[in-house]
Amino acid sequence: xxxxxNMPKSWREETKPHKFCPGCGHGxxxxxxxxxxxxxxxxxxxxxxxxxxxxxxxxxxxxxxxxQTHHGRTTPVVTGVKRARPDRICIAYMGDGGGYAIGAQHxxxxxxxxxxxxxxxxxxxxxxxxGGQMAPxxxxxxxxxxxxxxxxxxxxxxxxxxxxxxxxxxxxxxYVARGTVANVRQLKRYIKSALQxxxxxxxxxxxxxxxxxxxxxxxxxxxxxxxxxxxMPQYFKVGEIKTPGKKGE
Amino acid sequence: MTTNAYKMKQVETxxxxxxxxxxxxxxxxxxIEKCPTxxxxxxDTLGVYGTPSVEPKENDNCTACGMCALVCPxxxxxxxRKK
Ligand SMILES: Cc1ncc(C[n+]2csc(CCOP(=O)(O)OP(=O)(O)O)c2C)c(N)n1
Ligand code: SF4
Ligand code: SF4
Ligand code: SF4
Ligand SMILES: [Mg+2]
Numbered sequence: 001x002x003x004x005x006n007m008p009k010s011w012r013e014e015t016k017p018h019k020f021c022p023g024c025g026h027g028x029x030x031x032x033x034x035x036x037x038x039x040x041x042x043x044x045x046x047x048x049x050x051x052x053x054x055x056x057x058x059x060x061x062x063x064x065x066x067x068q069t070h071h072g073r074t075t076p077v078v079t080g081v082k083r084a085r086p087d088r089i090c091i092a093y094m095g096d097g098g099g100y101a102i103g104a105q106h107x108x109x110x111x112x113x114x115x116x117x118x119x120x121x122x123x124x125x126x127x128x129x130x131g132g133q134m135a136p137x138x139x140x141x142x143x144x145x146x147x148x149x150x151x152x153x154x155x156x157x158x159x160x161x162x163x164x165x166x167x168x169x170x171x172x173x174x175y176v177a178r179g180t181v182a183n184v185r186q187l188k189r190y191i192k193s194a195l196q197x198x199x200x201x202x203x204x205x206x207x208x209x210x211x212x213x214x215x216x217x218x219x220x221x222x223x224x225x226x227x228x229x230x231x232m233p234q235y236f237k238v239g240e241i242k243t244p245g246k247k248g249e
Numbered sequence: 250m251t252t253n254a255y256k257m258k259q260v261e262t263x264x265x266x267x268x269x270x271x272x273x274x275x276x277x278x279x280x281i282e283k284c285p286t287x288x289x290x291x292x293d294t295l296g297v298y299g300t301p302s303v304e305p306k307e308n309d310n311c312t313a314c315g316m317c318a319l320v321c322p323x324x325x326x327x328x329x330r331k332k
Contacts, residue, residue: 003257003259003266003268003327003329004327005255005270005273005324005325005327006318006324006327007324011324016273016323016324017272017273017275017297017323018323020322021275022275022276022277022298022300023275023277023278023279023322024277024322025322026322027322027323028320028322031322031324184319184320185319214277220278221277221278221279221281221282222278222282224279225279225282225283
């Protein structure tokens, strides 16, 4: 019997196995994105932008036009592509460090201008690629390379609520949601809705995905799922936050 | 369209044909944790990084639910339900 791997059609098979660590959530987010691209039949139109950070390991991930940008600058690069070629479906793919720290101004202003692009942000509670430093999304008390005694909320504040921030800034027509790799089917639905929102020309669309970084968390599979399913949702609420035509859930 | 012929191994269970593409499996174990019937285990067959891959062991238990395939970040598992 000849069986082939069940990869999304839009994945570029010759670059698989992909470059992410064993158990990395990026693979699951990109699986959900790949299936969403397939189901919407938009592969030929997609321009995929990835950031610095582990997201850049996806520079050759899809059989789609792809561009890799400077840290935090994926949103404006992809915005430029969309303005020059409004017929393209433009996706900015980034990490939490890229989107909420060094690229926060770009995310905020793209949302404020209601740019017709789709931003997808992988929240793994740390700067993964550089070895696990504290990020804006690091949980209170969570130990990282740069918060060895745990994040102290007195001096370092609380985790950034990205989608809530974007939803507060974005105008009517925007789509904002937070999914999780613990529910890939739901995550795919959110990403599909975000892309559909761009196709319909409604406005900005943004999906944050709660995701695992077993390498820097130093977690085995059981502890990785536990952190994603039990710890992260205490600060990050999963669901649709803003949809065109109606106010959040 | 398949351009890569990944190394693979098949295990027949009572209700499913379980295919593990060892050429894709990185041995992360996410699938083992999510198998609702606890029938997935580490295999003696190594994956792409030389770490154990996975296979179902209590053959009657696999329900062909496909959860393991769904949560694999590397698309290393294919589950076919037997008729
Ligand atoms: C302007 C700039 N500042 C800092 C860096 C160093 N740097 C590379 S990756 C990275 C962190 C990425 O973290 P995140 O965006 O959360 O992505 P992850 O790797 O966790 O997916 C940093 C700070 C850089 N490349 N460019
Ligand atoms: S360091 Fe973390 S985010 Fe980066 S590839 Fe490895 S597991 Fe994924
Ligand atoms: S198909 Fe379901 S029951 Fe069978 S090994 Fe996979 S997760 Fe377990
Ligand atoms: S989830 Fe995939 S890569 Fe990880 S151990 Fe299971 S089959 Fe291998
Ligand atoms: Mg990160």
